[in-house]
Amino acid sequence: MTWTTTRALVDASVASGSAVLAFNVITLEHAEGIVAGLERADLPGILQVSENALRFHDGAIAPLVAACREVARAARVPVALHLDHVQDLDLCQDVIASAEGIGVSSLMVDAAHLGYEDNVARTAELAAAAHRVGLWVEAELGEIGGKAGAHAPGVRTDPDEARAFVAATGVDALAVAVGSTHAMTTATATLDLGLIERLAEAVPVPLVLHGSSGVPSAMIREAVARGIRKINVGTALNVAYTGEVRRTLASDGAATDPRGYLRPAREAVAASVATLSGEVLSA
Numbered sequence: 001m002t003w004t005t006t007r008a009l010v011d012a013s014v015a016s017g018s019a020v021l022a023f024n025v026i027t028l029e030h031a032e033g034i035v036a037g038l039e040r041a042d043l044p045g046i047l048q049v050s051e052n053a054l055r056f057h058d059g060a061i062a063p064l065v066a067a068c069r070e071v072a073r074a075a076r077v078p079v080a081l082h083l084d085h086v087q088d089l090d091l092c093q094d095v096i097a098s099a100e101g102i103g104v105s106s107l108m109v110d111a112a113h114l115g116y117e118d119n120v121a122r123t124a125e126l127a128a129a130a131h132r133v134g135l136w137v138e139a140e141l142g143e144i145g146g147k148a149g150a151h152a153p154g155v156r157t158d159p160d161e162a163r164a165f166v167a168a169t170g171v172d173a174l175a176v177a178v179g180s181t182h183a184m185t186t187a188t189a190t191l192d193l194g195l196i197e198r199l200a201e202a203v204p205v206p207l208v209l210h211g212s213s214g215v216p217s218a219m220i221r222e223a224v225a226r227g228i229r230k231i232n233v234g235t236a237l238n239v240a241y242t243g244e245v246r247r248t249l250a251s252d253g254a255a256t257d258p259r260g261y262l263r264p265a266r267e268a269v270a271a272s273v274a275t276l277s278g279e280v281l282s283a
Contacts, residue, residue, distance in 0.1 A: 002044075002072075002075050002076065002077055002078045002079060002082050003072045003073045003075070003078075003079060003080075003081075003103070003214075004079065004105075005080050005105035005106070006022075006046055006080040006082050006105045006136045007105065007106065008080070009044050009045075009046060009078060009080050009156075009170075009173070009178075010032060010136070010173060010206050010229055010230055012044075013041035013164075013229045013230070014074070014206055014229055015204070017224075017225075017226055018148070018229075018281060019148060019224045019226060019229050019230060019231050019279060019281065020045060020046060020057060020229070020231070021043070021045050021046070021231050021233055021273075021276070021280065022045065022046035022047075022048045022082060022084075022230055022231065022232050023045060023046065023047060023048065023232075023233050023237060023273060024048055024228075024232070024233065024234035024237065025047050025048065025049050025053065025055045025059050025064065025068055026052070026238070027064075028064075028067050029072075029241070029262050029265060029266040029269065030266075030269055031047055031067060031068045031071045031273075032071055032266055032267040032268070032270075033241075033265075033269025033270040033273065034047060034269060034270070034273050035047070035071050035072070035074075035075045035077075035271065036266075036267075036269075036270035036273075037049055037269065037271065037273025037274040037277065038075070038077050038079065038086070038245040038273060038274075038277065039075065039076050039077055040168070040273075040274040041273070041274045041277035041278055041281075043077060043277050043281060044077050044078035044080075045077070045079055045080075045273075045277075046079070046080045046081070046082050046230075047068045047072055047079060047082070047084075047246065048070070048083070048229050048232070049064055049065055049068060049083055049093060050080075050083075050084040050085045050086075050234075051083075051084075051085050051086050051087055051088060051154070052085065052272060053121050055090070057170040059205070062098070062102055065081065065083070065102045065104060065194075066102055068102070068121050069103030071082055072103070076109070077192055077262070080105050080106070081104050081105060081106075082104065082105070082106045082108070082117065082138075082160065082213065083095050083104050083106070083107040083108065084107075084109065084110060084232070085108055085110045085232055086108060087110045087111070087113065088111055089122075089126075089202045089219075090111060090154045091102070092107070092126050093126075095107055096126070096129050096135065097128050097133075099130075099133055099135055100119075100133060103256070105134075105135065105136060106133070106135055106136035106137065106138065106175055107130060107135055107137060107138070107173070108137075108139065108140070108175065109122050109123050109126045109127060109130070109137055109139050109280065110123070110136040110140055110264075111139070111140075112139075112140035112141060112175075113140070114164075116161070116213060117156075118140075119165075120165060120168045120169055123139045123169040123171060124169040124170065125170050126234075127171050128170065128277070130246065134183075136172045136173070137171050137172050137173075137257040138171065138172065138173040138174070138208055139163050139165075139169060139172075139173075139174060139175065140175040140177075140210075140236045141157050141161065141162055141172040141174060141175075141176065141177075142156055142157030142158070142161075142162075142176060142177030153173070155177050155179065156178065156192065157174075157177045157195070157199060158278075159195075159198045159199050159201070159202035159203075160202065161179060162174060162176065162199055162202055163202045164202055166203045166204065166205055171205060172205055172206075173205050173207070173208050173229070173230060174199075174203055174205055174206075174208065175207075175208040175210050175232075176205055176207050176208070176209075177244075178191050178193075178196050178223075179207070187281060190219070191209075191215060191219055191220075191223050193223060193226050195223055196227055196228060197227060199227065200226060200227025200247060201227075203259055206226070206229035206232040207227050207228050207229060208229070208231075208232065208233050209223055209228045209229075209232065209234050210226050210232045212231050212232060212233055212236075212238035213233060213234060213235035213239075214235070214273075217276070217279035217280050219281075220280045221279075222281070224281075227270060231269050231280065233273075233276065236272055236276065237269050237272055237273070240265075240268040240269055240271070240272040241265045241266075241268055241269050242265075243263045243268065244261070244264045244267070245261045245262075245265045247264075247283040248261040248264050248265075249258065
C-alpha cells in the first residue's frame with residue numbers, strides 16, 4: 001500500500017530541494033485520472049478536495065473524500081489526501097473531527113479573506129485543533145487572485161509579515177501570493193521569483209504555490225529552485241477534462257451513456273498529470 005501523508009511527501013520535497021504536486025479533485029474520474037498520471041510519471045502526489053468541491057457534492061465530506069482515499073490506497077505510487085481552501089468554520093471543525101476516519105492527513109485553513117489579525121486568530125485556533133489530531137496544516141497570507149468573492153488579485157505576501165504570521169499561528173506550510181492567479185486557462189502569469197526567494201529565507205516552513213495552471217512550466221521549475229515545495233494544480237485538469245467531454249459529445253450527438261465521454265475525459269486528466277509532472281519536476 002502506498003497511501004501516505006502530506007507531511008511525508010512535503011518533508012521529502014524539502015529534503016531533496018524539489019516539490020510535490022497536489023491536484024484538485026471534483027469527481028471520481030478526476031481522482032482516478034490523477035493517480036493514473038502519477039503512476040505513468042512514477043511520482044508521488046496529493047489528491048486534494050476543496051471546500052467548493054464539497055459544496056458541489058451538497059456539502060457532504062465523506063463520499064468524495066472516502067472515494068479518493070480508496071483510489072490513493074490502490075495507487076502504485078505514494079499518494080496523500082488533503083482538504084484544500086477550507087474557509088467555513090463549521091466545515092473546518094467537521095474535517096478535523098472526522099479526518100482520521102476518512103483518511104485526510106492535512107488541510108488548508110483559508111482565512112486569507114479576513115484582515116491580518118483575524119486571519120492570525122482564526123488560523124492559530126484551527127491549526128492547534130488540527131495538530132491535536134495529527135493533521136498537517138497549510139494557511140495563506142496575501143490573497144491569491146481568481147477565486148470570485150474571496151480573493152483579491154494583485155496582493156503580494158510580505159516576507160516580514162509572513163515570518164510573524166507563521167510564528168503566531170504555528171502552521172506547517174504557507175501558501176503565498178507571488179504573481180499567480182486561480183482559474184487561469186492559459187499559462188501567461190509571471191511569478192516574482194525574487195519574492196519567492198525572500199519568503200523562503202524568511203519563514204521556517206515550506207512554501208505553497210496556488211494557481212499554477214496559469215504559470216509556464218519553466219517558470220514553475222524556477223519557483224521550485226527558489227523555494228516552492230508544494231504546487232497546486234486544478235484548472236489545467238478541468239480544461240483537459242471538459243475539452244474531451246465537448247469533443248466526444250460533438251462527435252456523437254446521439255450519445256447517452258456517460259461512460260462514453262467520461263472515459264476519455266479521465267484519460268485526458270491522466271495525460272495532463274503525466275505531462276505536467278514531467279515538465280515541472282524533470283531533472
